[in-house]
Amino acid sequence: MTASQDEAALWWATAVSHIEPGSIELRDRPVQELIGTTGLVDVIWLLLRGDLPTPRQSALLEAALVAGVDHGPQAPSIAAARMAATCGVGLNNAVATGVNLLGDSHGGAGQQCVEMLDDIRARHDAGAHWPDAAREVTADWQSRSRYLPGFGHRFHPVDPRRDPLLDLVHEAVADGVVKGEFLQAALAVEELLRLRRAGARPVPMNIDGATAVIYAELGFPAPLARGLFVLSRSVGVLAHAWEETGQGRRNKGPIPRSIMPARLPASEDI
Structure with missing residues (x-):
């Protein structure tokens, strides 16, 4: 190998995978040893973390990924993917269109919630009780936004995915799989909101x-x-885009043509 080839190899050096003629290794594990023996969720963990999860860790991660796969065409990412699928751009482009809409407002609340729970746990570790830590951190978050990430839903009075996911976490805590600190932080926020909104919609x-x-x-x-949410939701995005390709529409817009007004209102009319 020449000096320039060495330099190029170092430029693209990675611990995630190692590819040579006749050899594919994922985190130093030959791919042929993973095929047929290791599930996709475990491989996701392997590539992100460098090792394989325990069966209980894998089950928790899989539950979270399953729970987030789809929320119907009222979700902007799904709607956009379906519209894109009718524009002649190809299935991969339709999926990319949907995934590219997963930003701070639609798709980012999980990341923001982890950040908030991190802050609550840090204050608890510094000596604050869970309710006090939750009160201090949520006050800080709500000084910047009216929304607390991870709480409330514009469509569901109670999100049907909450209880089965948290039941699995409770079981994992009881069995020593996870510590339960972030669970305690989230429940403290939920209880704080319940007390604040006594008599109002929870x-x-x-x-x-x-x-x-x-x-x-x-x-x-x-x-x-x-x-990880993007990975999860991309499954639903793909399914919706594929279904739309079979419905024969061209250039699908946000509303049916039959109810489009003859003249769209000007901005001063709105």
């Missing part, structure tokens, strides 16, 4: 909060909470 934990608890308990840093 603001329980949603899918972003419940999966944030799981990702944080499993040791994933906050940015990967969003990355």
Whole structure:
């Protein structure tokens, strides 16, 4: 190998994979040893973390990924993917269109929730009781935004994904799989909101909060909470884009043509 080839090899050196003629290694494990023996969730963990999860860790991660796969065409990422699929751009472009909409407002709450739970745990570690730590941190968050990431849902009074996910976390804590600190932090926020909103519509934990608890308990840093959500939701994006390609529409817009107004209102009319 020449000096320039050595320099290029070092430029692209990575611990994630090692490829040579006739050899593919993922985190130093030959791919042929993983094929047929290791599930996709375990391989996701392996590539991100460098080792394989225990069966219980894998089950928790899989539950979180399953819970986030889809939320119907009212979700902007799904709607955009379906519209893109009718524009002649190809399935991969339709999926990319949907995934590219997963930003701070739509898709980022899991990452933000992990960051908030990290702050609460840090204050607890510094000596604050869970309710006090939750009160201090949520006050700081709400000084910057009216929303607390991971709590409340515009569509569901109670997110149906909350309880089964948190039940799994409770079981994992009882069995020593995870410590439960992030679970305690999230429950403290939920209780604080319940007390604040006595008599009003409750603001329980949603899918972003419940999966944030799981990702944080499993040791994933906050940015990967969003990355893992993107992996999860891309399954639903793909399914919707594929279904749309079979429905024969061209240039699908946000509303049916039959109810489009003859003239769209000007901005001063709105």
